[in-house]
Amino acid sequence: MKISTAEYFITESLHSIKRNGLMSVASLMTVALSLLILGIFTVMVMNLNHMASVLESQVQVTVYLQDSLNDVEMREVGTRITKLPGVTRVTFVNKAEAMTRFKQRLGAQQGLLAELGEANPLPNSFEVKVDRPDRVKPVALAIAQLKGIEAARYGQEVVEQLFSLTRMVRIFGMVLIVFLGLAALFIIVNTIRLTVFARRREIGIMKYVGATDWFIRWPFIIEGVLLGFLGACMSAILLTQFYSMVTGQVYESLAFLPLLPQYPMMGYVNIFLLLAGMTIGVLGSMISVKKFLKV
Numbered sequence: 001m002k003i004s005t006a007e008y009f010i011t012e013s014l015h016s017i018k019r020n021g022l023m024s025v026a027s028l029m030t031v032a033l034s035l036l037i038l039g040i041f042t043v044m045v046m047n048l049n050h051m052a053s054v055l056e057s058q059v060q061v062t063v064y065l066q067d068s069l070n071d072v073e074m075r076e077v078g079t080r081i082t083k084l085p086g087v088t089r090v091t092f093v094n095k096a097e098a099m100t101r102f103k104q105r106l107g108a109q110q111g112l113l114a115e116l117g118e119a120n121p122l123p124n125s126f127e128v129k130v131d132r133p134d135r136v137k138p139v140a141l142a143i144a145q146l147k148g149i150e151a152a153r154y155g156q157e158v159v160e161q162l163f164s165l166t167r168m169v170r171i172f173g174m175v176l177i178v179f180l181g182l183a184a185l186f187i188i189v190n191t192i193r194l195t196v197f198a199r200r201r202e203i204g205i206m207k208y209v210g211a212t213d214w215f216i217r218w219p220f221i222i223e224g225v226l227l228g229f230l231g232a233c234m235s236a237i238l239l240t241q242f243y244s245m246v247t248g249q250v251y252e253s254l255a256f257l258p259l260l261p262q263y264p265m266m267g268y269v270n271i272f273l274l275l276a277g278m279t280i281g282v283l284g285s286m287i288s289v290k291k292f293l294k295v
Contacts, residue, residue, distance in 0.1 A: 012219040013226060016199070023194055024227065031231025031281070032238075034184035035273050039239040041180055042269055045173030047260055052166035054258045061128040061140045064150040069124070077148050078126055084142055086135035091127040098122040123150060133163060185280050193288040196220065203289070220285040228281025229274065236270040 017024045063081065065074055074092070082090050093101075099120050130139050136154050143152040196203070206216050243266060247259055 009218040009222055013222040016219060016223050017226065023198065026194075027227050028231050028234075030187055031184075031228055031277055032234040034187050034280075035232050035235035035277055036238055038177070038180045038184055038276070039235055039269055039273050040242070042177055042272065043239070043243055043265075045169075045177060046265065046269070048169050049173060050260050051258055052169050055166065057133075059133060059136055059154065061130070061136060061143060061152055061154045063126040063128060063143050063152050065124045065126070066148050066150050067123060069148050073148055074124060077146060080146055081126060081128060081143055084139055086130045086132065086139055087128055088131050089129040091129075093125045093127060095120045095122050095124055098125060181276065184276075185283060189284040189287050196285075196288045217286065217289055220289045221282055224281030224283075224285030225278050226281070228277035228279070228284075231281075232274045232277025235277070236273050239273070240266050240270065 063077075065077065069077070078090050078092060081087060099122055102122065128139065128143065130136055140152045140154045143149060203216055240262075244262055247262060250257055250259055
């Protein structure tokens with residue numbers, strides 16, 4: 001493409017935006033609103049996915065040891081557990097520490113333990129972390145086969161329900177993002193089509209005097225890119241401010257929620273919105289102008 005031709009296309013695009021001021025503003029606001037909604041749901045899905053990952057990473061196997069084991073035998077059991085495939089960390093919890101934790105969980109109801117006196121019925125145990133959530137069950141089954149193990153627990157029913165829930169969150173999130181992207185494209189295509197419809201006579205005249213389809217398309221494509229880019233910028237600014245406000249409120253009242261930090265996450269989301277805005281602008285322009293090229 002020659003420089004002079006490119007300059008002509010850009011000039012025509014800018015003139016078109018200026019001439020069709022009201023329609024251009026409508027297209028711009030439609031792009032911005034559609035991408036803002038898409039961005040909000042994208043951020044929400046990313047945070048839900050992050051929360052699911054955090055919950056999965058906190059799943060561990062608790063290994064209860066037989067009371068008959070001495071210190072040497074307990075260390076040997078710990079060594080065998082460490083060598084199992086997928087095991088990343090093994091932490092020993094003695095009887096005294098287990099009782100201290102139990103009392104902390106009871107809180108104000110610690111008086112229930114008064115009848116025990118100095119007795120401590122809790123067993124020595126190991127807390128076992130694994131590298132992947134899907135290894136929890138096989139590691140627990142392997143540990144249960146070792147000599148000196150009373151039981152290996154990982155909250156089977158709860159964990160399986162948790163993994164099912166996290167899979168549903170991820171699948172639903174991806175489907176939702178794709179659906180909202182297609183909905184945004186549909187809305188923007190129809191908005192841009194109104195702009196193209198207003199210039200249908202101009203397109204027809206250009207066709208009659210011999211202009212090629214691509215010569216006619218390029219000003220509309222550049223116009224779509226500009227509107228998509230500007231709309232994406234608006235949505236990115238609004239989304240960043242919105243997420244900053246939401247995280248500030250959450251950190252004050254629900255500090256335990258593992259939200260993604262604003263940076264670098266919002267940087268990635270804003271880049272996604274900019275690329276999505278320009279892509280939708282191009283597709284919207286091409287789809288909208290296609291019908292009027294058939295003269």
